[in-house]
Amino acid sequence: MAKATLTISSKNYSSWSLRGWLLTKFSGLEFDEIITAPDDASARAEILLLSSSILVPCLRHEGATVWDTLAIAEYLNEVRPDAGLLPDDRILRAHCRSICGEIHSGFTTLRASLPVNLKGHFPGFKIWSRAQADIDRVCTIWRGCLAESGGPFLFGERTMADAMYAPVVTRFMTYDVKLEPRLKAYADLIMATPEMQEWIEAARAEPADIEELEVEY
Numbered sequence: 001m002a003k004a005t006l007t008i009s010s011k012n013y014s015s016w017s018l019r020g021w022l023l024t025k026f027s028g029l030e031f032d033e034i035i036t037a038p039d040d041a042s043a044r045a046e047i048l049l050l051s052s053s054i055l056v057p058c059l060r061h062e063g064a065t066v067w068d069t070l071a072i073a074e075y076l077n078e079v080r081p082d083a084g085l086l087p088d089d090r091i092l093r094a095h096c097r098s099i100c101g102e103i104h105s106g107f108t109t110l111r112a113s114l115p116v117n118l119k120g121h122f123p124g125f126k127i128w129s130r131a132q133a134d135i136d137r138v139c140t141i142w143r144g145c146l147a148e149s150g151g152p153f154l155f156g157e158r159t160m161a162d163a164m165y166a167p168v169v170t171r172f173m174t175y176d177v178k179l180e181p182r183l184k185a186y187a188d189l190i191m192a193t194p195e196m197q198e199w200i201e202a203a204r205a206e207p208a209d210i211e212e213l214e215v216e217y
Contacts, residue, residue: 004031004061011035011203015116015167018199019069020057022163025195027076027083029061070104073160085160096155099141100164107168110134114171118203125175135177138168142183151182152189166190 006024008017024031036056058067059075066075077085086093113131127135142154142165149156154165169190172179179187190196 004029004059005034006031007034007036007056007058007060009036009056010206011199012118012206013116014056015111015170016069017057018116018167018170019163020059020072021199022166022195023069023073023076023085023160024059026158026160026163027080027085029076029080031059031061069164070100073100073163077160084157087155087157087159092155095145096159096161099145099154100161102141103138103164103168107134107138110138110168110171114175114177116167116170117174118170118200119206120174121176122174123176127175127177135172138165139179139183141165142186143180146182146186151186154186162190166196 004024006020008014008021011017021033055067057069057072058065059072060066061075061079064075066072073085076083087096109130113128114125145154145161153159154161169187171177172187173191191200
């Protein structure tokens, strides 16, 4: 039987590709990567938030083609039900789905003003008030989840929520966003996972830069 395939774009810049890749890794489904070049028009539109129809990442598995990160998460939960992408408890599942939906459809100011850039680091980066409101909301979500679950992940064990919020963790690291100790510990945990380390290593090896996302201070 052929492996699944996952089409992604830049590992340095693409938050959506990171989410889809982590979700698939967390599920345990074996897959081959298909990487679109950063100069591909559709890939650039996705990375630069210029397209309302985001077709990357795209998972293909046993006749199914799934190209939205939430759809990928739900599909993987169906085909790999023992992977723990959603909590066992009905109420916690609802909560997990809700915060995943919120990061999937919201936080537009955070996305635009703090773009993912794993090779970049901007200490002392000035964050404007609307982006700070998004950051505060993320921190509220994390704080509530960790307080209820006891950690170390948002719902105790690793779930789809941790994959969905992982690009936000990278943004906080890139732009030197200060976090209270418990949230910093969570962010450090995400960055230290083997999957994130594998992704970061590959991102740093990417030769191409996208000038629109190379902020200089």
